[in-house]
Each structure stands twice: as C-alpha cells, then as structure tokens.
Amino acid sequence: MASLRVRRLLGPSRRWFSETVPGAPSPPASPLYPPVVASITAKSKAAKSRRLQRFNQRVHAAATVEEKLRLYGKLQRPKYTVYPQTFALNADRWYRSFTRTVLVPGMPPRAAAAKRSVAAAGATPEAGRAPEPGVEAPAAAEAPGPAKTPEPAAGAAPYVDIGDLRSLACDALLQESFYQKKKRPFLYRDQDHTPGPFLTQLVSTLAASLSGRNPLLAASSLDLNPEVNYYWHHGEEVVLHGHRKGRVDPVRFQIDDNPHLQIRVPKQLPEVVPLESDLGDVPVIDHKPSKLPLFKKQYENKVFIGSKVADPCCYGHTQFHLLPDKLKRERFIRERLEDQIEVVYRSNGIASLFAWTAAQAMYQGFWSEADVTRPFVSQAVVTDGKYFAFFCYQLNTLALTAETIKNNPRKNICWGTDSKPLYDVVEDGNVKGFNDEVLLQLVLFLLNRPKEL
Amino acid sequence: VFPGVRQAQWLTKTKLVEGLPPAVQGIVDNPALGLQELEERAKHVVSHARLWDTAEAAPRRETYCPVLFENLIHICRSMSGKYPSLSKRMLARNCRIAATWERESILLQVRGLSGILMNSMTPIPPVASKEEILATKEHVLETFYPIAPTIDLQEVNVYKELNDTGQCFRDGYPYSHPHTLFFLESANVRTDRFRPEQLRAKMLMFAFGNALAKAKALHGNDPKVLEQPVVVQSIGTDGQLFQFMVFQLNTTDLVSNDGIKNLVWIDSDQNLYERAQCVPEVKKRVVTKPAGISGFQPDTFKKFLALYLHGTV
Numbered sequence: 015m016a017s018l019r020v021r022r023l024l025g026p027s028r029r030w031f032s033e034t035v036p037g038a039p040s041p042p043a044s045p046l047y048p049p050v051v052a053s054i055t056a057k058s059k060a061a062k063s064r065r066l067q068r069f070n071q072r073v074h075a076a077a078t079v080e081e082k083l084r085l086y087g088k089l090q091r092p093k094y095t096v097y098p099q100t101f102a103l104n105a106d107r108w109y110r111s112f113t114r115t116v117l118v119p120g121m122p123p124r125a126a127a128a129k130r131s132v133a134a135a136g137a138t139p140e141a142g143r144a145p146e147p148g149v150e151a152p153a154a155a156e157a158p159g160p161a162k163t164p165e166p167a168a169g170a171a172p173y174v175d176i177g178d179l180r181s182l183a184c185d186a187l188l189q190e191s192f193y194q195k196k197k198r199p200f201l202y203r204d205q206d207h208t209p210g211p212f213l214t215q216l217v218s219t220l221a222a223s224l225s226g227r228n229p230l231l232a233a234s235s236l237d238l239n240p241e242v243n244y245y246w247h248h249g250e251e252v253v254l255h256g257h258r259k260g261r262v263d264p265v266r267f268q269i270d271d272n273p274h275l276q277i278r279v280p281k282q283l284p285e286v287v288p289l290e291s292d293l294g295d296v297p298v299i300d301h302k303p304s305k306l307p308l309f310k311k312q313y314e315n316k317v318f319i320g321s322k323v324a325d326p327c328c329y330g331h332t333q334f335h336l337l338p339d340k341l342k343r344e345r346f347i348r349e350r351l352e353d354q355i356e357v358v359y360r361s362n363g364i365a366s367l368f369a370w371t372a373a374q375a376m377y378q379g380f381w382s383e384a385d386v387t388r389p390f391v392s393q394a395v396v397t398d399g400k401y402f403a404f405f406c407y408q409l410n411t412l413a414l415t416a417e418t419i420k421n422n423p424r425k426n427i428c429w430g431t432d433s434k435p436l437y438d439v440v441e442d443g444n445v446k447g448f449n450d451e452v453l454l455q456l457v458l459f460l461l462n463r464p465k466e467l
Numbered sequence: 468v469f470p471g472v473r474q475a476q477w478l479t480k481t482k483l484v485e486g487l488p489p490a491v492q493g494i495v496d497n498p499a500l501g502l503q504e505l506e507e508r509a510k511h512v513v514s515h516a517r518l519w520d521t522a523e524a525a526p527r528r529e530t531y532c533p534v535l536f537e538n539l540i541h542i543c544r545s546m547s548g549k550y551p552s553l554s555k556r557m558l559a560r561n562c563r564i565a566a567t568w569e570r571e572s573i574l575l576q577v578r579g580l581s582g583i584l585m586n587s588m589t590p591i592p593p594v595a596s597k598e599e600i601l602a603t604k605e606h607v608l609e610t611f612y613p614i615a616p617t618i619d620l621q622e623v624n625v626y627k628e629l630n631d632t633g634q635c636f637r638d639g640y641p642y643s644h645p646h647t648l649f650f651l652e653s654a655n656v657r658t659d660r661f662r663p664e665q666l667r668a669k670m671l672m673f674a675f676g677n678a679l680a681k682a683k684a685l686h687g688n689d690p691k692v693l694e695q696p697v698v699v700q701s702i703g704t705d706g707q708l709f710q711f712m713v714f715q716l717n718t719t720d721l722v723s724n725d726g727i728k729n730l731v732w733i734d735s736d737q738n739l740y741e742r743a744q745c746v747p748e749v750k751k752r753v754v755t756k757p758a759g760i761s762g763f764q765p766d767t768f769k770k771f772l773a774l775y776l777h778g779t780v
Contacts, residue, residue, distance in 0.1 A: 178554075185557065185641060193640040194559055211560065218544060219554065226548025233508070235515060236541045238534070241522060322519040326511060443639055 087315030093266035098365035209399025243316035363405030371409035471668030517743035532653035577676035586642035
C-alpha cells in the first residue's frame with residue numbers, strides 16, 4: 015500500500031503541513047523502489063539481453079585471467095572449426111571476413127628501412143671480403159636516403175653478416191637433405207623427412223646466432239610443435255533445427271592450430287601503424303560459412319597461445335608453419351588451380367596469426383566486450399620447405415560479435431608477401447641458386463624488437 | 468644382472484673416474500662466463516616444460532622430457548651470441564650408429580638409434596694428460612669370473628661388419644666430429660624407461676661406438692694406441708635426473724686385456740629440481756605443497772652448459 019509506506023517513511027517527526035515549506039530538503043537521494051528491469055528467466059528478448067548483460071558483468075568482474083577465460087568459453091555449442099591450412103578455394107577471402115582483416119600486399123614500411131641498412135651492411139663485405147664493423151656502420155648510414163636517416167642509423171649499428179648466416183642456412187639444408195643418411199620417407203610424410211627438420215635447424219641456429227644482436231631473442235622461448243587455439247563469435251544466424259529452433263544465435267568459430275615452431279617473448283613487439291588506421295576494406299560475404307566448406311562441431315572452447323597464463327613469455331614474436339603434403343604446389347598445378355597456391359599461404363598466415371594475437375590479447379585480459387587498448391603485433395613465416403611467404407599481423411580489435419561490431423571502426427591488418435623460393439636445387443653437396451632476399455627477410459623478422467631494446 | 472656400467476667397462480676396456488674431468492669443472496667454476504644470470508632463465512625453462520606447456524592440467528613425461536631438453540639446448544645455443552665459435556655446431560636427430568670391435572676373441576657390435584647427436588667442426592681436445600693415460604696401463608679391468616662378460620648381450624650372426632657407416636653422415640660433412648650424445652628417457656611408464664645404472668651403461672656403449680667409428684675413420688682400421696685421443700661426451704636424462712659422462716678413447720687395441728685403457732668420467736644422478744607441483748596440494752584446508760618448482764639445483768644446469776661449451780671455451 016503506497017500511502018501507508020509513505021506515512022511510515024516520514025516517521026515519528028511527522029508534521030503534516032498544509033503548505034510546503036520553501037527550502038526544505040527533498041526526500042532522500044536513494045530511490046524508493048528498486049529499478050524496474052526485465053525478468054531473468056522469461057522467454058523474451060528483454061530477458062535475453064538482461065542475461066547477456068549479467069554474463070558480461072560476470073566476465074568483467076572475474077578476478078584472474080584464468081577465471082575470465084573459463085567463463086568466456088564455458089557454454090559449449092556447435093561451432094565452425096576453422097583450419098588455417100586448408101584446400102578450400104579462395105579461403106583467404108572468407109577468413110578475412112570472419113576475422114575482420116585487411117590484407118596489404120608487401121611488408122610494412124618500417125621493415126623496408128631496416129632492410130636497406132642491413133642489406134648495405136651485408137653487401138659490402140661480400141664484395142670486399144674484409145669485414146670491419148666500425149667502417150661498415152657509417153657507410154651503411156650514408157647509403158639510405160636522408161629522409162629516413164635516424165631509422166637506418168639505429169638499424170645499421172648491429173652489424174649483420176649475411177655471409178655467415180647464409181653458410182649456416184646452407185649447412186642446415188645440406189645436412190638434412192644430403193649428408194645425414196636417412197631411411198626413405200614414409201608414405202605421404204615427405205614433409206617430416208626433410209623440410210621439417212631443416213626448418214627446425216635453420217630457425218634454431220639463426221635465432222641463436224642473432225641473439226647477440228637482439229636481446230629479445232636471448233630472453234625468448236622456442237616451442238616445437240606447440241598448440242594455439244582461439245574461440246570467438248562473429249555475426250548472427252538463426253538456429254535451424256533442434257529444440258532451440260528459431261532462436262537467434264551468434265556464429266561461433268574455433269581455430270586449433272599447430273605451428274611447426276614458434277618464438278614467444280616477454281615483451282610485446284611495437285605497433286606498425288596506429289590503432290585506428292584504415293588501410294583497406296574487409297570483404298563481405300553474403301553466404302553462410304558452411305559454404306566454404308566449414309563444418310560445425312561441439313567441443314571444448316580453448317584459448318591458448320602455446321603455454322599457460324603464468325608464463326612470463328606471454329607475447330608472440332614469430333611463428334613458423336610447414337605446409338603438409340596434401341597442399342603441395344605440384345598438386346595444385348596438376349589440378350590447374352595455380353592461383354590457389356598463394357591463397358593457401360595467405361589463409362594460413364591470416365588465420366594462424368589472428369588466433370595467436372587474439373589469444374595473446376585475451377591473456378592480457380581483453381575480450382570482445384573489453385576491446386584492446388594497444389595493438390598486438392606478431393609475425394609468421396609459412397613455408398613448404400623451399401618456398402617462403404612472410405606475414406606480419408596487427409590485431410586492432412577483438413570486438414567481432416554482432417553487438418560490438420556495430421560501432422567498431424577498427425580493422426585488423428595483415429601484411430603478406432607472395433611465396434618465393436629460398437634455393438633452386440640441392441645437388442651433390444651444393445646448394446644452387448640460393449636467394450639472399452628471402453634469408454634477409456627472415457633475418458629481419460628475427461631481429462624485430464621493441465624500440466627501447 | 469650386474470651394475471651395467473661395470474660390464475660396459477670391461478667390454479670397452481675402460482677405466483672409470485668418478486666426477487667430471489678438471490677441464491669441464493673449470494668451466495663450471497669460471498665466473499667470467501656469467502652462468503649466474505642464466506639460472507633465472509633455467510628456472511623459467513623448467514617451469515615451462517613441467518607446468519605451463521600444455522592446455523591440460525599437467526604435461527606427461529613424453530611431452531615434458533623433450534621440451535625440457537629443447538629449452539635447455541635453446542639457452543645453451545643463445546650463448547653463441549657471446550662465443551661465435553659455438554655456431555659451428557649442428558644437432559642431428561635420429562642418427563643410426565654402428566661400430567664393431569673384438570674383445571678377447573669375442574666380436575662385439577653396437578647398433579641402433581643413438582638419440583640426438585651434436586656434431587662440431589672442431590674436435591674436443593683430450594681431457595686427460597699423457598701421464599694419466601700411461602697410468603691406465605697398470606689398471607686391471609674388473610672381471611666377472613665365472614660369469615661371462617657377454618651376459619645379457621644378444622648374440623647375432625653378423626654378415627657385414629659395418630664400420631665406416633659408424634657415423635651416419637656422408638663424406639665431406641663439415642661438422643665431422645661427434646661432440647655430445649643426448650639420451651632422453653621419456654617413456655611414460657616407468658618399466659619402459661632405463662634405470663639410471665642401465666642408462667649410464669647405454670651412454671657409455673654409444674659414446675664408445677661413436678668415438679671408435681670416428682677413430683677408425685681418422686686413423687684406419689688397425690688396432691693401435693691413438694696419438695690424439697678422441698673425446699665424446701654424453702648426457703642422459705629422464706626429465707629430472709641427469710647423468711653426465713665424458714669418454715676418452717685412447718686406444719683401438721681392444722683384443723688384449725692389458726696395455727693402455729680408455730677413460731671415462733661419470734657424474735651420475737644429478738637432480739635438476741626436487742619436485743614440480745602443477746596444482747597445490749591441500750590437506751585439511753592447508754596448503755602443504757605450493758604449486759611451482761621446488762628444490763631447483765643450479766649446479767646441474769651449470770654442468771649441462773659446461774659440457775655444451777666444452778671444446779670452444
């Protein structure tokens with residue numbers, strides 16, 4: 015009864031004046047009634063949005079990152095399994111639309127400036143064969159244009175001898191393909207026989223010898239055959255059959271990736287472009303993801319970068335992917351799908367790097383309702399043993415769900431190159447046609463580090 | 468039947484010395500190498516291998532043993548920023564080793580996958596001085612009378628004596644000197660793993676096989692006393708316990724029981740850490756064992772690194 019409650023509230027000091035006293039303080043600031051909100055359990059849109067809000071608050075209020083990840087992936091429903099290494103036609107367009115990624119061909123400009131300085135430092139001893147670090151550094155600083163002088167001056171100081179690194183790479187290649195006596199490769203396991211061990215040897219020896227130049231590599235952690243997983247929602251669909259038929263559900267995706275090798279570091283790589291930059295368009299595909307083909311399965315929603323949250327090396331540096339036998343170039347050429355060869359490399363780069371950077375961002379506490387405040391950058395090299403393609407990914411946004419994407423101007427950016435061969439052929443203990451550019455790009459990738467180091 | 472190392476000693480005509488040789492011990496104790504800072508990294512690396520590497524609750528030995536080994540090698544390799552000559556090393560996995568020799572009219576052969584082998588361009592200098600080598604002449608090999616020394620060995624009909632394929636590499640391989648052999652006992656079930664004693668015997672036999680094959684490749688097949696002894700190291704582990712071994716081959720004259728003997732230094736049963744707890748153990752609402760690595764022994768890691776650096780530092 016409203017009137018009874020009012021009289022009781024006015025309490026013992028009731029002076030029921032006929033006219034109101036001017037200047038008297040108004041009733042207490044807290045509302046008299048609890049707020050009128052939608053029900054939690056009703057079968058209505060308002061109730062559903064209230065449940066969602068309560069869930070979001072629970073996740074926001076989680077004490078630790080592990081608790082947040084546990085709540086984020088608690089509800090299991092059928093989801094699309096996205097495979098980074100896929101034979102699907104034009105998969106990279108689909109993956110770009112799922113992950114809101116812009117593909118920019120070529121490498122980011124920051125790498126180009128450092129490239130010139132390292133190339134200048136490496137080229138001159140090749141001609142003269144008399145390496146003198148003190149002489150080379152000023153010579154390399156003069157070579158690039160004056161507009162970019164401060165950058166190369168900092169980049170030329172660590173003197174990188176390309177000749178040494180080339181001999182290391184050739185030694186690794188020769189050992190795996192020529193010198194070591196191995197049995198014949200198992201059926202359809204050619205990649206495990208030679209290119210796999212070669213990649214492991216190459217990366218480990220290069221990373222070790224470059225750790226003197228790059229202190230980040232000296233503190234890094236090298237994982238062999240790690241697991242990288244990420245789970246996210248993007249877009250909406252109507253449930254087609256089952257007891258939940260007719261309801262509007264988010265479209266769920268999961269990436270379960272196994273890179274061949276990955277390097278994790280304790281400090282984050284610097285951003286390439288500012289957070290809000292717009293370098294292109296994200297393809298919009300009107301079809302359902304199952305047309306790719308992509309299939310649904312229900313299992314554990316995992317978010318994992320390669321090691322648990324407690325690991326100090328929680329940021330990613332570089333991943334190395336080896337393409338399996340199923341996706342080798344000869345097969346595509348035989349089926350007259352030459353343009354799909356590059357698609358394989360690109361889809362692998364985009365999907366794997368999106369999963370890795372997004373999982374790194376979740377390890378720092380960001381998620382789709384709490385978008386990232388700084389960009390997360392990682393690199394990847396996709397190879398089939400001979401041809402190498404390089405990718406650099408900048409994650410600007412995690413907000414890909416139907417509600418959060420409405421007012422989100424940010425896009426993720428992926429820079430990628432085409433695949434180029436590292437060598438032509440290995441004959442009689444000699445590597446013919448070694449391509450220095452590919453090695454140089456690899457070295458630049460490994461030398462990447464934050465500005466303050 | 469017998470502690471395996473004693474039997475292996477007789478078979479390879481070797482004298483055993485406890486502890487690591489002074490050259491390696493010198494590297495361990497050398498403060499200029501900066502081994503202290505690496506302790507922190509070593510601890511992280513052990514935690515990564517034992518606690519953080521998997522999305523499940525706890526990694527199994529099949530996973531954590533190789534991961535721990537790879538991480539330790541990664542730390543050792545990153546020292547090549549400081550010592551550039553360390554880059555003249557190459558790891559080779561899945562090597563097949565084969566070597567034959569005669570011991571008192573019994574033909575013996577070592578064959579098999581010898582784990583992971585690290586090769587280097589330059590050989591390790593001999594660890595024992597000339598006097599020590601000559602002193603082994605007086606040493607008498609322990610015999611097991613009345614038990615034949617070839618007990619527990621498989622008797623096979625060997626149709627081809629394989630010796631020049633002792634190293635699984637072709638001629639012209641630049642990294643031609645075997646440096647260190649690594650053995651990882653990573654089977655999950657305890658009975659599938661070698662006991663520490665048997666592991667040491669296996670390490671000795673394979674180190675001997677590699678050294679013998681290298682000596683025969685360098686100096687020919689005739690049995691003789693070597694002017695330049697061949698040194699091969701060996702490290703075996705099951706993920707927690709480490710066995711370190713340095714083997715020096717002084718002679719390929721193995722038929723007779725007297726004369727110069729080979730030498731082996733063994734440092735056995737070195738724990739890298741006491742226990743690795745993934746989930747804290749709680750009894751009656753009180754945490755008895757907190758999560759994490761307890762009882763980390765930096766000396767074991769220092770010995771690992773010293774054996775890695777031996778020969779270039």
